[in-house]
Amino acid sequence: MGYRIPKTPLTLMATVYRKIFPAVNTELAFWQKRANEIPNQELRTQALASIKSKRFHCLGGAVYALLAGYKWQEAIRFIVAYQTISDYLDNLCDRSTSMDPDDFRLLHQAMIDALSPGNSIKNYYELRTDQVDGEYLADLVRTCQKIFRNMNDYEVIRDYILKLEQLYGDLQVHKHVKEDERISRLKNWYEANRVNTLSWYEFSASAGSTLGIFCLVSYTLGGNMSKELAGNIYNSYFPYVQGLHILLDYYIDQEEDNLEGDLNFCSYYNNYEQMKKRFVYFIEQADKHVQSLPNSDFHEMVHQGLVGLYLGDPKVKKLMDGVQMTEELLHISGISARFFHWNTKLYYKFRQPRD
Known part of the structure; x- marks a missing residue:
């Protein structure tokens, strides 16, 4: 693929369809086969369901592999394995009969270990009934660890990726406990980590993305990491892009x-106008903060792509102000967002089963 990072929506989409998506699908096919072999029925069901229903998380996240230069395939291997852990654990917590925060914390230790090549594999299921997964989760963790063992400059990004994971793991624990405990836990967590420009629910949302980690790892694989860049990526992606x-x-x-x-964080906005105003704020701040990064036009395309991608989902039409929100946010985000929006709608149209 070389070192040329796409600078226009057209070249980005062409590269994504030609190179990135096929490589992601190959990786996912491998993990789907492994998931099929999980002995425990409940773990097997959740592993397969997470790959089937959340495949687009891997497809979208893998665009960051373009920042890894000639090591783009290693970046994809990491992104798919790490995102698959995230989606699998989310299913285990979401669809679980357990409401035990210690159980959720131990499960998400797998994501810390995946980012820590020196950590040993643990029994992540120790606090739940379903146990035997045929080393599925352990092998996902090992796949990530192997990438880091062969990486130069891992130490430069270590603290940043672990901090982003800590925020992610905290969110997953707090939002999956008993319903009557969730909001108080999330608000207390926010107070301990306060970002003054955000509400507690916006802070929580910002913690729930893996994009900052993918960006840091991909640049490092490409041999382009420095302390200054690592700090700039962290501050650009958290909280605004994420x-x-x-x-x-x-x-x-x-x-x-x-x-x-x-739980849905958008439900805590007072009304449509407030939500729209805050979405516009996040778009403007994301745009402003990525200017400090190399390949800033690529990072702009990513957040414009997020707007186009999500608002192109058929579910938007069912929302009361969906059409209005789409038009206003696409207008703010510009022509690239419209291009990605059009592509997304086309994708859904041709994906529909024909009569």
Whole structure:
């Protein structure tokens, strides 16, 4: 693939369809085969369901592999394995009969170990009934660790990726406990880590993305990491790019979460106007902060792509102000977001089964 990082939406999409998606699908096929071999029925069901329903997380995240130069395939291997851990654990916590925060914390130790090549593999299922997964989770962790063992400059990014994971893990624990404890836990957590420009629910959303980790790891694999760059990536992606990512994710899931009784951070905005105003704020801040990064046009395309991608989902049409929100956010985000939006709608149109 070489070192040329796409600078226009057209060249980005061409590279993604030609190189990135096929490589991601190959990796996912491997892990799907492994998931099929899990002895425990419940663990097997959740592993397969997470790959089937959340495949787009890996496909979207893998765009960062373009920052890894000639090591783009290693970056994809890491991104797919790490995102697969994330999606699998999310399913185990979401669909679990357990409400034990210690159980959730131990499960998410797998994500810390995946980022820590010196850590030993643990029994991540120790505090739950379902145990035997045929080394599925352990092998996902080992796959990530192997990438780091062969990486120069791991020490430069270690503290940043572990901090982003800590935020992610804390969020997963607090939001999956008993319903009557969730909000107080999330608010206390926010107070201990306060970001004054954000509400507690916006802070929570910003913690729930893996994009900052993918960006840091990919640049490091490409041999382009420095202390200054690592700090700039962390401060650009958390909270604004990651916050925009997850708020959009929650936005399109509002109706679904309402029916399922699941926590949705968008429901805490007072009204549509306030939510729209804050989305615009996140778009503007993401745009401003990525200017400090090399390949800033690539990072701009990523957050513009998030707007186009999420608002192109058919679920948006079912939301009361969905069409209006789409038009206003696409207008703010510019022509690249419209291009990605059009591509997404086309994808969903041709993916529909024909009569």
